[in-house]
Amino acid sequence: MPLPAGRGELSTALVDALLGAPGEATLPAGRPLREADPYGDDLQLGLYLCYELHYQGFAGVDDGWEWNPDLLRLRQALEQRFLAALRADATKHDEVATALEGLLVESGDGAGVSHYLRDEGEPWQLREYIAQRSLYQLKEADPHVWVIPRLRGEAKAAMAAVEYDEFGAGRGERVHAELFADLMAGLGLDPTYNDYLDAASAQMLAVVNLMSLLGLHRALRGALVGHFATVEITSSPSSDRLAQALRRMGAEEAVAFFYTEHVEADAVHEQVVRHGVVDGLLRDEPGLAPDVAFGVDATVFLEDRLESQLLGAWRDGRSSLRIPL
Numbered sequence: 001m002p003l004p005a006g007r008g009e010l011s012t013a014l015v016d017a018l019l020g021a022p023g024e025a026t027l028p029a030g031r032p033l034r035e036a037d038p039y040g041d042d043l044q045l046g047l048y049l050c051y052e053l054h055y056q057g058f059a060g061v062d063d064g065w066e067w068n069p070d071l072l073r074l075r076q077a078l079e080q081r082f083l084a085a086l087r088a089d090a091t092k093h094d095e096v097a098t099a100l101e102g103l104l105v106e107s108g109d110g111a112g113v114s115h116y117l118r119d120e121g122e123p124w125q126l127r128e129y130i131a132q133r134s135l136y137q138l139k140e141a142d143p144h145v146w147v148i149p150r151l152r153g154e155a156k157a158a159m160a161a162v163e164y165d166e167f168g169a170g171r172g173e174r175v176h177a178e179l180f181a182d183l184m185a186g187l188g189l190d191p192t193y194n195d196y197l198d199a200a201s202a203q204m205l206a207v208v209n210l211m212s213l214l215g216l217h218r219a220l221r222g223a224l225v226g227h228f229a230t231v232e233i234t235s236s237p238s239s240d241r242l243a244q245a246l247r248r249m250g251a252e253e254a255v256a257f258f259y260t261e262h263v264e265a266d267a268v269h270e271q272v273v274r275h276g277v278v279d280g281l282l283r284d285e286p287g288l289a290p291d292v293a294f295g296v297d298a299t300v301f302l303e304d305r306l307e308s309q310l311l312g313a314w315r316d317g318r319s320s321l322r323i324p325l
Contacts (some may be wrong), residue, residue, distance in 0.1 A: 002059045003049070004198045008032075008042025014049055014074070022064040027074050034076075037083035039305070043078055044205035048197070050075040051212040055139055056193060079213055086210075087294070090301035096278065096289050099226070099296040103233045105235055113307050114241035116314070123249050125314050127187050129320055131196045132204045132310070137180040137258075138193050139208075141166035142225040143215030144228050150198040150221045151277075152284050158276025159225075162232070162269050184253035189325075203306040214295060222281065222288030226295020229278050232269040241265045 003019065006012025010032040017025035028046075036043040051056065053066040066070055093099035110119070117126050141163055148159055168174035183192035190196075214224035239262035246256040253260070282289055313320040 010044040022068040038081045041202040090298045099293040104179040116243040117245040143211045146215040149196040155280030183258040199321040203309040221293030222291030226292040229297040232273045236267040
């Protein structure tokens with residue numbers, strides 16, 4: 001896709017720079033970096049642009065930008081602000097067991113996005129949710145692959161087993177990102193990779209940026225495992241509710257298949273990740289336990305912010321997107 005429009009002084013300057021040649025363009029520095037909200041549109045889009053160069057890139061952007069030293073220094077400055085804010089705001093647990101236990105018990109108030117969409121959501125709200133999540137789901141499992149070379153023994157084998165399922169178990173049409181693209185097409189949305197980047201909220205960008213941040217840094221491998229465990233543990237019940245939402249709104253089973261597939265698959269993955277990946281990693285490197293717990297906490301914190309943004313907009317009768325569908 002082409003580069004998106006900037007959302008502030010920092011990201012606009014970065015977009016302009018990426019259109020030029022590496023080493024010749026002027027990158028943002030100074031005050032825009034110091035003053036950018038770590039969770040805001042400007043910084044989060046800037047980070048997303050930096051990270052996307054490690055995925056599929058942008059039309060018209062020289063591939064030489066991916067490892068350009070000046071851009072890496074800018075990315076590091078953005079990451080440090082984001083990570084410092086997360087460590088200050090999201091950290092709740094010191095122990096992995098207590099962090100994971102909180103994921104195994106669902107809140108009884110039924111106040112989450114999947115509950116809302118199942119029980120009272122309207123089709124336009126479901127389509128908005130799918131459009132927002134497409135930034136994540138169309139690269140589903142990609143950043144988690146980066147941790148495999150950093151694991152050993154049982155943890156590596158278990159992680160590879162789960163990823164094999166995520167990538168379709170050898171069948172291209174069953175790759176989970178492809179299944180999500182099919183879901184989007186079935187709802188009349190454009191399944192093109194990153195097509196809704198301009199429309200997505202800062203809260204959605206932060207959710208995606210977290211997994212890229214944790215995946216790209218070996219030092220954060222424990223937090224990446226905590227992030228992955230959180231995704232797999234919470235996926236099955238929420239996928240079931242979203243499948244019910246689609247059926248209530250008249251969608252065919254083929255359209256709901258992405259979620260019905262995850263109900264069963266992620267129930268199995270939960271056990272493999274908890275006992276194979278997490279336990280295996282901590283047997284090899286027990287000192288990473290606080291990092292694993294942080295990965296859980298940071299994931300929950302950012303997903304909760306996204307839920308609040310979505311539900312706040314919908315209950316006010318507003319679009320949750322920067323550019324309504």
